[in-house]
Amino acid sequence: MRREDPVRTGPLQAPDFSSLAGPMNDVTAVPETPPLSRERFAGLLDAGTSVERRCLLYELTGGIPGWLATLAPLTDPELRELARTGLFPGPLPQHAREPDRLGPVERDVVRAAAVLGDPFDPALAAAVARRGAAAVLPALDVLAERGIISPHTVGTPLFRFRHPLLRAVVYARIPPGARIAAHARAAEVLDETGAEPAQRAVHVARSAAPGDLSTVRLLADAADHVLGSAPERAVEWLRAARRIAPFDAPPALRRRLVLALWRAAERAGDHRLCRELLPELGDLEDATAVAELRARLAIDLGRHDEARDLLTAGLRAAPEDKAPPLRLRLALLAAVRGELPAVRELLAEDRGPEAAAVVALAGAVAGHTADYRAGAAAAAAFLRAMDAAALAEHVETVVRLGWAAHVAEDFSAAAGLFARGVRAARRAGRSGALPRLLLGHACALLALGRLAEALRSAEDCEARASTLHRPDLAGFARLLRASALTWRDGCPRTGAAAAAAAPAAVERLWWAVLPPEAGRRPPGNEGHDGPGGSGSRDGDDGPGGPAGPISHDAPGSPDSPISHDAPDSPDSPISHDAPDSPDSPISHDAPDSPDSPGNLEGSGVLEGSGAGVPRTAPGRRARDLYARAEAADDGRALPLLREAASGFADRRMALWEGHTRLLLAQRLARAGELSAAAEEAGRAKALAVATGSGRLRRLAIDQQRAIGGRRPRVGAAATPALSVRESEIVRMVRLGMPNRDIADTLVISVKTVEAHLTRIFRKTGVRSRTALAAAGAGGTAPG
Structure with a gap:
C-alpha cells in the first residue's frame, strides 16, 4: 500500500471499525500447506519468471503456494515495497480480502492487532479498539478458532497472525483515516505504559502532526536504537522525522537527522537517497568529512577514478587528525591495483583491522604471499574476537579480506569469511553489503566445487542486487550461476556464452570457476611459456573447446543463501567459522544483460579488480x-x-x-x-x-x-590361461549345463565345480555364468 501521510491539525477520535463490515472474500481460505523447498516452489512459477521475482515471492509467501494468487497481480516494485514495509502498495488484489463472517468485536480486535503488528498484546489490542477485556478475550478465541491468529509462544499472553500476508491484507482493508487514528491511539497507549521510543516510533511516524519537536526527537532516538539491526526501519522513521520537523528546527537537530539518515541509507544500500543528501551534508559538515562521504559512495558504486580524485584533494586540505579515513580509502584503491608500496606508505601508522585487510588484499593481488599472510592473520584475529553485532560494523573488512583470500586461492578461508559476513549482515539488516558478500560466497563455493550451495548464494545475490538496482552485481551473479549450471548440467549455451562474454578482468579474478566450455586459454598466458618450459598455446581453443579431446554434453535447461564451509586449509592464515544457514536504488550505466556482467574493474565486486591471481599460485x-x-x-x-x-x-x-x-x-x-x-x-x-x-x-x-x-575380451586369446579342466567346465557352461550336471559328467563334487568357476571368473574378468557364456570364453583346451 502507498502509505498516506496526511497533515493532522486536531485531535483524532478512536477508529470505529464496526462500521466497516461488508461482504468480502475470505483470505483464511488460503490452504496452509507445509512450505515447499525453493526448487519445488520455483517449479510452480512460469519459466520466464525472473530470479528477483522468484525470490521475492518465496520470501513473502514463506514457500506456501496458496498465497501465490494474492501476490500474482503485483508488479516487481510492488513486491519489493511489500517485502520492505509489510504493507500492500496500491489497491488490494480483488481476491485478497479481509476475513469475513466476523462479528463487530472480532473485526475491531483483528484490525487493532494488524495496526500493532506481530506479535501483539491482547490488552493493547483492546485499548486500541476501545473494547473491554471481557469482550476481547472471547473474540480472541473466535479468531484463533478461525485460524486467523495463534499464540506467539507457549507461556506468554502474546498472539500473532497465522501468516504475515494475512496481517498485511487485514491492515490494507482499514481505511486511511481510521488507520491514522488507530496508530495515534497505539502511540498514546504505549506512551502511557512507558514504552521505549523504538516501540512507539512506528505508530508516531504514521500518525504524528507536523511541527512537534518532541516527536521528532523521539523518532531520531528510535532510529539510533535500530540502526544496527534494522537500518531500513531507521530510514522510514528519520524520513518521517524530517517531514514532521518544523522549518525553524534547531540546526543541531537538523544536522543530526541528515547524518543519521545518511548512515541508515548507506547501510540499507539506498544510494539514491545518499546522493540526494549530499548537498545538505555539504552545508552542514566540513569539507574533509564530505569528501570522505562522497568517496565512500563512489567506491561502493565502483567509480574509482572519481573516488581517487576526491580523496586526493581532500587529503591535501585535511588536518592531520582527520586524514586517516582518507588514507585508508586511498590505500584500498591502491590495493585493488596491486600497488603494494603505496599501500604500505599510506597505512604505515594504521594498525586497525580495516588496514590489515587492505594490506592482505594488496599482497594477494600483487602476488606477495608474505604480505597477504601477515595482513590476513592480523585482520582475522580482530574479526574472530567480534560477536555478530560487532562484526556487522565491519562487513566491509570481511568483504576485502574474503576477496584477498579468494585471489590468493585460499578458497576455504574465503568461503568461511563470506559465510560469517552474510550471517552478520542479515542479522543487522545490512542490505547494501549483502550482494557483495553473497557474490564472494558463491564464487568461493564454486571454486571448491560445492555447486548446490554456490547456486543458492548466486541466486540470492542476483535477487538482492536487482532489488538495490545494481545491474553490475546482478550481472556477475548471473555469470556465476551460468558457470555453476554448466559445471552441473553441461549447458554451454548458458555458462559458456556468459563466460566467453565476460571481460578479461573477470577471468583474471574468477578463472577458478569458469567452466572449460568457455573455450578460453589460461588467463595471463598470452605470449608466455607456461611453467616448466615452452609449449603453452597462444591462441588455440581452451580446455574443452573445439580442439579439446573431451566432448561436452548437449545444452541443458538452466534453472536454479548459504551453507556449510569446507575444512580449514593447513596453510591458511585465516581460521574458519561455523557454517551459516540462510536464511538504495541508483541507476547505473552498466548493461543489465545475462551475457554482459559489466566491467569488474570498478564494479565494487572486489572494490575493483587489479592484477589478478599470481601465476605462481x-x-x-x-x-x-x-x-x-x-x-x-x-x-x-x-x-x-x-x-x-x-x-x-x-x-x-x-x-x-x-x-x-x-x-x-x-x-x-x-x-x-x-x-x-x-x-x-x-x-x-x-x-x-x-x-x-x-x-x-x-x-x-x-x-x-x-x-x-x-580391455581384451574373454575368448580364444584368453583360453590358454585356463587349465584343461577349467576349459571343459567353460564349454559345459556355454551349453547351459547346471553345476550338478557338470559335476556328474566330470565325476567331481558340486563344490569342486564352484571352486573351478570362481577361478575361471577371476581369470576371465566376468562375474556370473551368464556373462561367461555371453563372453564366448573357453574354446579349446590349452595344447
Whole structure:
C-alpha cells in the first residue's frame, strides 16, 4: 500500500471499525500447506519468471503456494515495497480480502492487532479498539478458532497472525483515516505504559502532526536504537522525522537527522537517497568529512577514478587528525591495483583491522604471499574476537579480506569469511553489503566445487542486487550461476556464452570457476611459456573447446543463501567459522544483460579488480599445466596432467581436478595404460558425485565404458590361461549345463565345480555364468 501521510491539525477520535463490515472474500481460505523447498516452489512459477521475482515471492509467501494468487497481480516494485514495509502498495488484489463472517468485536480486535503488528498484546489490542477485556478475550478465541491468529509462544499472553500476508491484507482493508487514528491511539497507549521510543516510533511516524519537536526527537532516538539491526526501519522513521520537523528546527537537530539518515541509507544500500543528501551534508559538515562521504559512495558504486580524485584533494586540505579515513580509502584503491608500496606508505601508522585487510588484499593481488599472510592473520584475529553485532560494523573488512583470500586461492578461508559476513549482515539488516558478500560466497563455493550451495548464494545475490538496482552485481551473479549450471548440467549455451562474454578482468579474478566450455586459454598466458618450459598455446581453443579431446554434453535447461564451509586449509592464515544457514536504488550505466556482467574493474565486486591471481599460485599453475597438456602429445601430457591434478587437489578445486583426471584417463587409455586410466576415471566420477556435477559424472561414465571396451575380451586369446579342466567346465557352461550336471559328467563334487568357476571368473574378468557364456570364453583346451 502507498502509505498516506496526511497533515493532522486536531485531535483524532478512536477508529470505529464496526462500521466497516461488508461482504468480502475470505483470505483464511488460503490452504496452509507445509512450505515447499525453493526448487519445488520455483517449479510452480512460469519459466520466464525472473530470479528477483522468484525470490521475492518465496520470501513473502514463506514457500506456501496458496498465497501465490494474492501476490500474482503485483508488479516487481510492488513486491519489493511489500517485502520492505509489510504493507500492500496500491489497491488490494480483488481476491485478497479481509476475513469475513466476523462479528463487530472480532473485526475491531483483528484490525487493532494488524495496526500493532506481530506479535501483539491482547490488552493493547483492546485499548486500541476501545473494547473491554471481557469482550476481547472471547473474540480472541473466535479468531484463533478461525485460524486467523495463534499464540506467539507457549507461556506468554502474546498472539500473532497465522501468516504475515494475512496481517498485511487485514491492515490494507482499514481505511486511511481510521488507520491514522488507530496508530495515534497505539502511540498514546504505549506512551502511557512507558514504552521505549523504538516501540512507539512506528505508530508516531504514521500518525504524528507536523511541527512537534518532541516527536521528532523521539523518532531520531528510535532510529539510533535500530540502526544496527534494522537500518531500513531507521530510514522510514528519520524520513518521517524530517517531514514532521518544523522549518525553524534547531540546526543541531537538523544536522543530526541528515547524518543519521545518511548512515541508515548507506547501510540499507539506498544510494539514491545518499546522493540526494549530499548537498545538505555539504552545508552542514566540513569539507574533509564530505569528501570522505562522497568517496565512500563512489567506491561502493565502483567509480574509482572519481573516488581517487576526491580523496586526493581532500587529503591535501585535511588536518592531520582527520586524514586517516582518507588514507585508508586511498590505500584500498591502491590495493585493488596491486600497488603494494603505496599501500604500505599510506597505512604505515594504521594498525586497525580495516588496514590489515587492505594490506592482505594488496599482497594477494600483487602476488606477495608474505604480505597477504601477515595482513590476513592480523585482520582475522580482530574479526574472530567480534560477536555478530560487532562484526556487522565491519562487513566491509570481511568483504576485502574474503576477496584477498579468494585471489590468493585460499578458497576455504574465503568461503568461511563470506559465510560469517552474510550471517552478520542479515542479522543487522545490512542490505547494501549483502550482494557483495553473497557474490564472494558463491564464487568461493564454486571454486571448491560445492555447486548446490554456490547456486543458492548466486541466486540470492542476483535477487538482492536487482532489488538495490545494481545491474553490475546482478550481472556477475548471473555469470556465476551460468558457470555453476554448466559445471552441473553441461549447458554451454548458458555458462559458456556468459563466460566467453565476460571481460578479461573477470577471468583474471574468477578463472577458478569458469567452466572449460568457455573455450578460453589460461588467463595471463598470452605470449608466455607456461611453467616448466615452452609449449603453452597462444591462441588455440581452451580446455574443452573445439580442439579439446573431451566432448561436452548437449545444452541443458538452466534453472536454479548459504551453507556449510569446507575444512580449514593447513596453510591458511585465516581460521574458519561455523557454517551459516540462510536464511538504495541508483541507476547505473552498466548493461543489465545475462551475457554482459559489466566491467569488474570498478564494479565494487572486489572494490575493483587489479592484477589478478599470481601465476605462481598452485591452482593457477595447474590451469596452465592443463592447457599445455591438452596441446601436447600423450608422452608429454601425462606428467603435466598428473601435476595439474595434484595442484587442483592442493587448492581443493574439485571440479577442475575431476576434469583434469578425466583428461588424464583419456590420455592413459590412448597410451594403453588401461588399469591406470580406469583408476583416474573412477576418481573423476567420485569427484563428480561429491560436487553434484552431473555433466562431469556423465563424462566419467562414458570414459569408463570406453576403457572397458578396450580391455581384451574373454575368448580364444584368453583360453590358454585356463587349465584343461577349467576349459571343459567353460564349454559345459556355454551349453547351459547346471553345476550338478557338470559335476556328474566330470565325476567331481558340486563344490569342486564352484571352486573351478570362481577361478575361471577371476581369470576371465566376468562375474556370473551368464556373462561367461555371453563372453564366448573357453574354446579349446590349452595344447
